[in-house]
Amino acid sequence: MSRQLIKDEKLRNYINGKWFFPSTEKYADVKNPANLEALVQVPLSGEAEVAAATGAAKIAQKKWALVPAPQRAEVLYRVGLLMKERKEELSQLLTMENGKVIEEARGEVQEGIDMAFYMAGEGRRLFGQTTPSELKDKFAMSVRAPVGVVGIITPWNFPIAIATWKSFPAIVAGNAVVWKPATETPIMAYELAKIFEEAGLPKGVINVVFGSGSTVGEAMLEQDDIRVISFTGSNDVGRNIAAKCGERLKKVSLEMGGKNAVIVMDDADLSLAVEGILWSAFGTSGQRCTACSRVMVHEDLKEELEERLQVEIAKLTIGNGLDESIKVGPVINEHGLNKIKQYIEIGKDEGAKLLTGGYVMDSGEHAAGNYFAPTLFTDATADMRIAQEEIFGPVVSLIPVTSLEEAIEINNQVEFGLSSSIFTRDVNKVFAAQRDLDTGIVYVNAGTTGAEIHLPFGGTKGTGNGHRDSGVAALDVFTEWKAIYVDFSGKLQRAQIDVE
Ligand SMILES: NC(=O)C1=CN([C@@H]2O[C@H](COP(=O)(O)OP(=O)(O)OC[C@H]3O[C@@H](n4cnc5c(N)ncnc54)[C@H](O)[C@@H]3O)[C@@H](O)[C@H]2O)C=CC1
Numbered sequence: 001m002s003r004q005l006i007k008d009e010k011l012r013n014y015i016n017g018k019w020f021f022p023s024t025e026k027y028a029d030v031k032n033p034a035n036l037e038a039l040v041q042v043p044l045s046g047e048a049e050v051a052a053a054t055g056a057a058k059i060a061q062k063k064w065a066l067v068p069a070p071q072r073a074e075v076l077y078r079v080g081l082l083m084k085e086r087k088e089e090l091s092q093l094l095t096m097e098n099g100k101v102i103e104e105a106r107g108e109v110q111e112g113i114d115m116a117f118y119m120a121g122e123g124r125r126l127f128g129q130t131t132p133s134e135l136k137d138k139f140a141m142s143v144r145a146p147v148g149v150v151g152i153i154t155p156w157n158f159p160i161a162i163a164t165w166k167s168f169p170a171i172v173a174g175n176a177v178v179w180k181p182a183t184e185t186p187i188m189a190y191e192l193a194k195i196f197e198e199a200g201l202p203k204g205v206i207n208v209v210f211g212s213g214s215t216v217g218e219a220m221l222e223q224d225d226i227r228v229i230s231f232t233g234s235n236d237v238g239r240n241i242a243a244k245c246g247e248r249l250k251k252v253s254l255e256m257g258g259k260n261a262v263i264v265m266d267d268a269d270l271s272l273a274v275e276g277i278l279w280s281a282f283g284t285s286g287q288r289c290t291a292c293s294r295v296m297v298h299e300d301l302k303e304e305l306e307e308r309l310q311v312e313i314a315k316l317t318i319g320n321g322l323d324e325s326i327k328v329g330p331v332i333n334e335h336g337l338n339k340i341k342q343y344i345e346i347g348k349d350e351g352a353k354l355l356t357g358g359y360v361m362d363s364g365e366h367a368a369g370n371y372f373a374p375t376l377f378t379d380a381t382a383d384m385r386i387a388q389e390e391i392f393g394p395v396v397s398l399i400p401v402t403s404l405e406e407a408i409e410i411n412n413q414v415e416f417g418l419s420s421s422i423f424t425r426d427v428n429k430v431f432a433a434q435r436d437l438d439t440g441i442v443y444v445n446a447g448t449t450g451a452e453i454h455l456p457f458g459g460t461k462g463t464g465n466g467h468r469d470s471g472v473a474a475l476d477v478f479t480e481w482k483a484i485y486v487d488f489s490g491k492l493q494r495a496q497i498d499v500e
């Protein structure tokens with residue numbers, strides 16, 4: 001049934017309000033990670049498409065910026081309504097191309113809907129400041145001005161939500177967008193472009209160019225008319241983008257990896273902690289930048305936590321996420337599987353104890369897809385590679401600790417700083433932890449995932465470069481502050497007036 005949701009076998013780029021096959025005539029197959037069934041072919045476009053999209057965006061942006069922000073917001077509001085109408089269909093398509101289980105796919109699509117309504121609200125705010133002037137009969141204020149053409153580059157793990165986190169604030173602020181989605185998950189981008197079209201977004205305000213990072217992504221960096229690059233993805237790619245944009249003085253917003261941890265103190269509600277760890281370590285098969293991959297557990301609770309987690313992991317159903325009873329879907333592709341496999345060997349060699357999982361599931365109903373068994377290591381230490389590096393798979397390691405201070409120190413001893421969590425009933429520990437955990441997101445008595453769209457999303461250290469997606473903070477990426485002085489004294493005032 002769901003296969004019928006796919007109407008076009010060959011996807012097309014969306015440039016200047018029209019649909020184009022790629023001039024390169026090259027395509028890549030997109031496969032369902034749950035069964036390796038071919039879904040669609042994604043264009044592998046070239047530099048010509050990036051240039052055309054940028055040119056169209058530049059022209060469109062000039063007009064779009066003059067549309068009053070509340071009217072720009074109405075288009076986003078319609079986008080939200082259309083997404084809501086099509087929520088179930090979009091969710092099924094998302095599960096098919098990405099593999100995440102349907103319940104999570106619905107959650108991701110809902111994030112996009114929420115972001116549409118939230119950013120539509122910004123069309124009536126986009127607050128600036130007014131301040132007193134130093135001079136008599138003079139008015140001083142600041143407003144947010146659009147940046148111009150913005151480039152967004154998005155990953156496969158949240159193919160619709162992350163795109164909405166970036167494109168919606170950009171559009172409501174009066175920018176035009178050139179968007180390169182990940183080639184692994186182009187269907188969500190294709191459907192979102194159709195929704196923008198149906199909602200009446202003027203031609204050229206959003207342009208979608210499918211293709212590889214090395215061709216389309218790199219070409220975007222070289223377009224001087226693209227004034228901002230907003231990127232979510234891996235650290236290596238993010239560093240390269242930052243370096244190249246630095247040479248051109250292009251603004252860059254980066255959201256990258258994580259090595260997120262849950263802390264379980266000796267006074268924790270253990271049932272709650274088990275649930276929080278399960279959901280944030282194995283949800284989306286561990287392929288969230290916020291996924292929990294370390295647990296610092298107080299030594300007094302270590303054995304009990306090991307036992308209870310093993311019992312719960314054994315109950316997880318693994319398979320095609322379109323089946324409502326499935327709790328853990330496949331990982332995105334063979335490359336992902338191989339990376340996870342390597343980390344299992346690394347963990348064993350380093351001396352961590354493998355309690356459960358640690359293998360590719362490749363027989364019976366799992367034979368055709370990319371399945372990895374949910375994996376639990378214990379007795380890991382803070383310096384092990386499995387406790388330092390991003391695995392991006394369903395693997396979590398327990399690290400015993402004796403105090404909150406030790407747990408926080410270990411939490412902060414990694415390259416990344418995205419999300420962290422603490423389970424405790426002690427309010428003093430809660431406040432100390434939220435102050436001292438060096439991450440952009442801190443959860444108390446909840447796992448490391450589940451960000452809400454009206455708060456800033458992003459992290460410290462190697463996770464980013466000081467910008468945030470989501471919330472009002474996202475507007476900082478897509479606007480320039482403009483200071484405006486209006487002198488109504490009728491004379492050229494030069495100096496501050498002395499107060500007599
Ligand atoms: N902090 C955050 O907000 C999030 C971070 N991520 C991170 O994303 C990664 C997984 O996503 P992937 O798609 O595998 O990452 P990736 O870095 O390989 O790809 C991300 C995007 O960048 C493009 N790209 C690749 N090479 C490029 C280049 N040279 N120039 C320009 N663009 C290029 C890709 O085609 C894709 O569209 C993980 O490391 C994860 O932690 C994922 C979600 C959220």
Ligand SMILES: O=C(O)[C@H](O)CS(=O)(=O)O
Binds near residue numbers: 161287291452
């Ligand atoms: O991008 C992600 O990994 C998620 O959208 C953020 S969360 O839901 O895990 O907080």
